[in-house]
């Protein structure tokens with residue numbers, strides 16, 4: 510009778526242990542699966558943002574800037590202050606003789622650069638943008654150039 514009790518106790522212990530082990534394995538499996546699911550969910554949630562920022566980064570330079578925008582971004586450093594002998598915006602006397610070149614002449618020297626003036630003012634402007642920036646500066650400096658139509 511006493512032996513039976515001990516044996517029964519051992520069986521009970523073994524069964525309990527087995528249940529505990531199975532429970533632990535199941536629990537570990539379950540948490541692991543949840544982590545995997547969460548990673549997928551997270552990457553899907555951030556994907557639209559990642560794609561959007563790539564689209565913005567590559568699309569940003571495609572949009573043509575106005576003359577004022579390009580001036581503010583690439584020309585102002587020299588042409589607002591007259592640095593390195595640049596004709597200052599609003600300085601009619603400095604621009605007067607240059608205006609005689611006409612837009613095509615100014616565009617030519619601005620495109621290839623002239624003395625301390627780097628080609629395109631060091632910008633990545635296309636021809637239309639560059640011409641607009643020249644018109645913007647020139648027309649604030651006594652000129653009356655006509656802005657070229659967008660291509």
Ligand code: HEC
Nearest residue numbers: 583584587593594595607615618619624625626629630642
């Ligand atoms: C690093 C300084 C610098 C930057 C930036 C710069 N310029 Fe100039 N620019 C000059 C200097 C200096 C001159 C005078 C060159 C000369 O006649 O010796 C000049 C002259 C010019 C002229 C007159 C050219 C001529 O034939 O007389 C135009 C037009 C011009 N710049 C347009 C621009 C535009 C448009 C931008 C911006 C996209 C720009 N510049 C950015 C320095 C600069």
